Amino acid sequence: MTSEERTGPLVPPRPKVKTGQPTEGLMVLVGQPKSGKTSLAASFPDSYVLELEPGGGDRVAGRIHDIDNIHKFREVLKAAAAEPAVKTIVVDSVDVLSDWLEDEIAKSRGLDTMSQRKQGVDGFEMWGEYRQKIEGLVGYLKASKKLIILIAHCKEPKLDSGGNLVSPAGINMPGKAGAFLAAQADMIGFTFKKPLGSGTAYFVTFAGGPLGMWGSRVDELNDKVLQLPHENPYSAFAAVFSSGKKAQEQKKPGKEPAGGRK
16 A cells, blocks of 8 residues: 555645745734834835825835725725736725725615614624625735735733733724734734834834734744834844845855854
């Protein structure tokens, strides 16, 4: 009996399919307002920012496209996905996009909001449609084969009266949509700032913990905390992969360490 006959439909072990700096996939940047999320995302090379928050990109350099409704969003997203020169698509923010989707669903049923009640309208059905729209959007973004950065405000962790964690900090979306988005993401970074010397320093962390869902499937980023330069925040992101590549090069057989032989 051959090995294939013994295992049937099972497959043998395989090496990692993807390594190194990601050029496609889904990154979510979560943080409080003015924590550097948009500046970091816009600094990625060949990025195109779909700015949904009024005035949100006024002080950010880059290709910033101000969008004020869901129909324009879909039009611009389709154009950006089809443009070869655009390597990274940024959506700022999923909070606004979520509100637009809710409004679209409610108005299609003659309601002002999805929380409004009306005879003959099933609230569960509306939230089911909302989930379908989120799933469809994520599927479309992943199929674009570009690097996608979704910017979101942070939902604070919930603790019970005894200080025990009920739900971790995460993506500010209704229901289980935030958890779904987190499960689909390849990288979830939390941006924050703190005083440093006479100024303010900005950071992004991919280090998980009991209060948050931050982390990364990309090994080079997992558990990393990066300080972001003011001029080119992307350089801190890229440096993680360049340093990792140098380390791999030094480990190759026959490769002498820096400084030569002792």
